[in-house]
Amino acid sequence: MEVVILPGSGAIGAAVADAVEALLRRKPDSVLGLATGSSPLPVYDELAWRHAGQGLELSSASAFTLDEYVGLPTGHPQSYREVIRREFTNRVDIDPSHVHSPDGGAEDIPAACAAYEEAIGNAGGVDLQLLGVGTDGHLAFNEPTSSLASRTRIKTLTEQTRKDNARFFDDPDDVPGHVITQGLGTIMEARHVVLIATGGQKAQAVHDLVEGPVSAICPASLLQFHPHATILIDEAAASGLKLAEYYRYTYEHKPRWQQL
Template sequence: MEIVILGGRRQIGRLAADAIEQLLRRKPEAVLGLATGSSPLPVYDELAARHEQGLDFSRASAFALDEYVGLPAGHPESYREVVRREFTNRVNIAPENVHGPDGRVDDIPAACEAYEQAIAAAGGVDLQLLGLGTDGHIGFNEPGSSFASRTRIKSLVEQTRRDNARFFNSLSEVPHHVITQGLGTIMGARHVILLATGAQKAQAVRDFVEGPVAAICPASVLQFHPHATVLLDEAAASGLKLADFYRHTYENKPAWQGL
């Protein structure tokens, strides 16, 4: 797991966009894994700007990490709409190539299995973007989630609902259930880039980067991933004991290695 500490959100957005651009130029039909929330927004802004300069998404496809259960079609805070608004409508990726879990179906287990099959049929995710919850969750895999879990329905802990209430008019509007890719699904991506900024993420960052691999901190499973990159600002990295080592390693990294 590579830890990169940068000056702020814009630098993080540029570096993550660099990795996605390099992937698309090497493999135009790449499969991208898309996260929502505030963490990936600088990445999407940077990619949209690069698309205006010629970066082509026409052969790419994408799979969203998760979706709320029960929100009506077209709800502005459904992740299907957020992904469209913040990213896919701003580039030339084909709408039919953008996929997300369906939180409105009656048979949720069947929909989850179908989503897993769709990811497999696409050849798997080449690069997965992730945010980080203040309790260490990735996707909506809350503490206690199985490391082998696949796409499924999950109940949100109250901390997550409170964290997400800023996107709704009130806490009462935040759904109690979601469909999320599982930790096992996420671990199947060939490259994972996790983004975390702000002092409120420092404890979770320290726990998953330097703590034990444990279900109480779902993101810690990334310690086992063969190609995981963690992009942090100084505030999010403030609890890391080995921060100076991570800085030294990145500053002296051979240019040919890439991200």
């Protein structure tokens, strides 16, 4: 696990965009894993700018989103399919038919989950997965005590997570109580996972996932077992880390050829 402490979200967005751009230039038909929420927005802004201003191409790439609410009508502005379109995929040249999301409106939810797992496998697996982390350490919508070997499935949201997401809805009661989410086992199969966390409210979760024990109470701590996990955080999110100076030192002294 590499921990990178940067001054703010702009620097983090540029660093992650560098990694995505290098991947796309090396492998134009890359499979990207896309996350919603505020954490990846600087990355999407930077990639959209590079597409418009520098000719970065995503036309051969494909993407899979992490999760989707259950029960929102098709086209609902807060469905994660629509959020990803609005915040990223409609701003670049990726083929809309190559952007995949779990089917939160399916009549047979278990079958839809199995189909999503199959689609990821048929695409060759995810090359680079963007992630955020919840204040309670949840990863995607794998809430605390989720199975560390879990696959794509339906999950019940905690009240804290619903409160965290209420700002996106007109009425807090409109936040769905269930989601389809990629499982922790699914996420761990991505070849490179990149987690972004900013702000002091994420400091405890960052400490737990980086320096705490691997435990289902902090699902994101499972990333300690990933062979290529990059954790990008700002100073506020890094405030609870015991080895912060070491992480700064190792990043500053990386070989020039070594990327994220």
